[in-house]
Amino acid sequence: MKKLINSPADLVTESIAGLGAAFSDLIKVHFDPNFIIRADAPVRDKTAIISGGGSGHEPMHGGFVGRGMLDAACPGAVFSSPTPDQMLEATKAVDGGKGVLYIVKNYTGDILNFEMAADLARSEGIEVEAVMIDDDVAVKDSLYTAGRRGVGTTVLAEKICGAATEAGTSLSDVAELCRKVNASGRSMGMALTSCTVPHAGKPTFELPEDEMEIGVGIHGEPGRERTKLKTADEITKILLDPVLEDLPFKSGDQTLLFVNGMGGTPLLELFVVYRKAHRILTEKGIGVARSLVGPYMTSLEMAGTSITVLKLDDQLTRFWDAPVLTPAFRWGI
Amino acid sequence: MKKLINSPADLVTESIAGLGAAFSDLIKVHFDPNFIIRADAPVRDKTAIISGGGSGHEPMHGGFVGRGMLDAACPGAVFSSPTPDQMLEATKAVDGGKGVLYIVKNYTGDILNFEMAADLARSEGIEVEAVMIDDDVAVKDSLYTAGRRGVGTTVLAEKICGAATEAGTSLSDVAELCRKVNASGRSMGMALTSCTVPHAGKPTFELPEDEMEIGVGIHGEPGRERTKLKTADEITKILLDPVLEDLPFKSGDQTLLFVNGMGGTPLLELFVVYRKAHRILTEKGIGVARSLVGPYMTSLEMAGTSITVLKLDDQLTRFWDAPVLTPAFRWGI
Amino acid sequence: MLTASQILRWIEQYAKLISEQKDYLTQLDADIGDADHGANLDRGFQAVLTKKDELAGKDIGTIFKTVAMTLISKVGGASGPLYGTFFLQASVAAAHKDKLSEADFYEILEKGLAGITSRGKAKVGDKTMVDAFQPAVAAFKRNLDEGADFEKSLSDAIDAAERGMLSTIPLIARKGRASYLGERSAGHQDPGATSSVLLLKAARTAFS
Amino acid sequence: MLTASQILRWIEQYAKLISEQKDYLTQLDADIGDADHGANLDRGFQAVLTKKDELAGKDIGTIFKTVAMTLISKVGGASGPLYGTFFLQASVAAAHKDKLSEADFYEILEKGLAGITSRGKAKVGDKTMVDAFQPAVAAFKRNLDEGADFEKSLSDAIDAAERGMLSTIPLIARKGRASYLGERSAGHQDPGATSSVLLLKAARTAFS
Ligand SMILES: Nc1ncnc2c1ncn2[C@@H]1O[C@H](COP(=O)(O)OP(=O)(O)O)[C@@H](O)[C@H]1O
Ligand SMILES: Nc1ncnc2c1ncn2[C@@H]1O[C@H](COP(=O)(O)OP(=O)(O)O)[C@@H](O)[C@H]1O
Ligand SMILES: [Mg+2]
Ligand SMILES: [Mg+2]
Ligand SMILES: [Mg+2]
């Protein structure tokens, strides 16, 4: 295992310490329990938003804390959900009197831990709502399973909902908005190589030199199928077709196209994927009104990409465009 | 070789096509010869800035084109300098009547090609100055060799000089400013793994599982020495010590600390390096007034990092902070 | 009767087993999950061990409560809240007790399991820790009703847990991270069911 | 006398050799550079080949000029401007000529080399293509002065170039990308010197 770390046990704490030192104007980092809050928290009379999840997906979520996006992020150990005590302390630190929205990716661990945190926060008199993101079309949507994973739409929901709370949206309304974003976004990912969890010390899976994993999860969970390596254009189509069919997206729709890097894939390649995705959408009469390209929801050093398409309306577009000032997203301010 | 590409020959063209489609509000992409210019080029009565180099270092330089930074970027084949005809056409497309500054990283190929382009542009009546960036302390500085490579300081010089031209700085003054930035910045990098040039199809070098390359170049050029793998804190010190000694940086100096990712190293790890670098500087009484952390000057999927320290004064700080609106840097607008 | 120090030994013994088996558990999790189950539990139980001294002399309810809170705040993932809830419900059942009869021990298992199923909503056959726990608790109950001694009850419970654990191999997961795999989850043993068997095995070592 | 169509054959033959040897050249460049020398030259000469038809019937100066401009706009890197300048200077020396005498051919090599050294500032011993070119040009001149026939002159030039190429192995690079390596550049053959030898070998095949 080749990593720039001191030890697996200290990795997350040292990394968020670095994040805090680099962006001390925007965020504050709290240790033991670990959480990251915007520098001016709590913001009086603003609904707060907290997200969190395992580490290893940076810049998500710590890089999304700041004006116009998250009020707090709770980083767990690498690929492990954070714990209720972190969430509870973060909740107390950011509640500005208007309640707190938890944006939770649909993984059993995240759901259970946020659930416990919500119980604890409510018992301390803080109003809490939780909205689950489950946009990964690689997973069959079934009532009898844990359902779909939360992936790329999470990033977009955090930006859009963050902007809404800056504009004075109430807790119940921002929760409603978050459910709308989740209902409007679909994603699918693939991997060329595995990631290596520091504690495990070796790759989570082995992919032969001529194979790829389609529908992979952001924790290196195996995907839909393993197939022979294909060209970027073919792969883009393999990812995009089920995404478009699922909602379904239709001619005339306006969308945000998000081509995400899994960590180890260079930007040079991501733009090749973006180019093809943009063409496919355009050929179907689906408009690409906004774009996001880059490694925003990563899986350590995994090589691969995921594509998220979000159906836009005026409200979502306005909140997407609204000013934001976080380590990873910065515009209009 | 596992890459999200269609073919090595089409890679660069398809990638900049994707870049252009994703950021059509900010930039325009020209093909054959390939160059990227800001959407509103030429800007009348503004000194223009062009940079360029081999592809594979994204977001550098194409991601730096836009208001407050570069007027144009010329991407070569992967790791190969672009050619004079690209530079000449880009020069004609962005000259706003106040001349054009070429920011050139010190590689023989880049120097020779930009030199030919400058000759051609001057013969067409366009005023051109070229400034060379050579900040890599891993290479011995000698009159009898090609000298030091241009690395991380390039990114900072392009931001700072771009802001200066927005403020009306003349060609000779912005060239002078660029030389000052170059004289104030020092860098050194390391690699944990090699990159794979698409045309070559296999890794440029082989690093055993327990070794690393100290002083590596951004094209996978071998570095100063190959040593046993060390902890992130030790590696940070190995990179930072020669950087600090070279200028030298002194107690009381104010600096911009730039921890760059080589492409394959996750942000999670880069912040561990940043944390230690910040500590070392602080302990020496050197102030970290500004920070930049992320993969801005990459080497395809190479895992590793480079550290750049730039000595700041009021002028450099002001231009660093000035508004910028490009695919990769965006603030204040 | 089980004493508080025997309960403490149970916890210590489980911590030891987890630490020994963590790579194995993580490998099972790598196959159908995210390669952290061993690391998760080990992080939690190592944190529990640091509280060993302060727990000496405490009643059993307090011991379980401390284990529960430590797991909840240190483990994360799915297994943190699930094992945490197991011990939290166990602590309610054992509140203020310094000794546990065989019936008390059954109540602990039964309440603990109820905590897991009410939190995780998994049923037998979903390919989770419940596939090991539920038959184990049932086997213990059967022995208890038949008046068997503690050793035999525990032994039968362990056998049932192991059979349950092995029964997860052909199953298609319907809960937890492995469920994302659909049919590809078949052919692999569930890591949580495996760590549950170890919990009971640790009891046998500690109590005998 | 060399005709324009022999010169064209020289260029085609060089394109063929480069395409055959591109992996080898790239491998040499991977060792002390950035693994693109073969790909660079191949990209350039494949582009030259697409202009083959329009060059048929043109004078030698025009042929060299077209090769030069194509290399300059397609190769990039250090070798693009250097080989480009070689052919640009050669085109000046061969302007409007349809035939080249042995002395004319010498002038082409000599002017081409002067172009390389004036652009790249490298001297013999710097571990570049100049280490192959310079002794080759000198050997050709010696033969010319002694009245040797073309075949022998070229053959001696090739031998000298090969010796020059091999002489780069122990050298520490002082120019180009390999110079960043300092002492670690010793022990490797320079890729540009290697491609220069191929240029002369292509001439022998084309002219005989
Ligand atoms: N809903 C559930 N009910 C009961 N057990 C579950 C449930 N979901 C997951 N598990 C158990 O948790 C184990 C995985 O734990 P762990 O790897 O620590 O958490 P995570 O899946 O969050 O990484 C699974 O093997 C399974 O036994
Ligand atoms: N200053 C120079 N003068 C002469 N030849 C040079 C000089 N610099 C580099 N070269 C030659 O160029 C070759 C490398 O070419 P190439 O790999 O195509 O370009 P780059 O180094 O830009 O990747 C070297 O092997 C060397 O022979
Ligand atoms: Mg996990
Ligand atoms: Mg090159
Ligand atoms: Mg797991």
Ligand SMILES: [Mg+2]
């Ligand atoms: Mg090269």
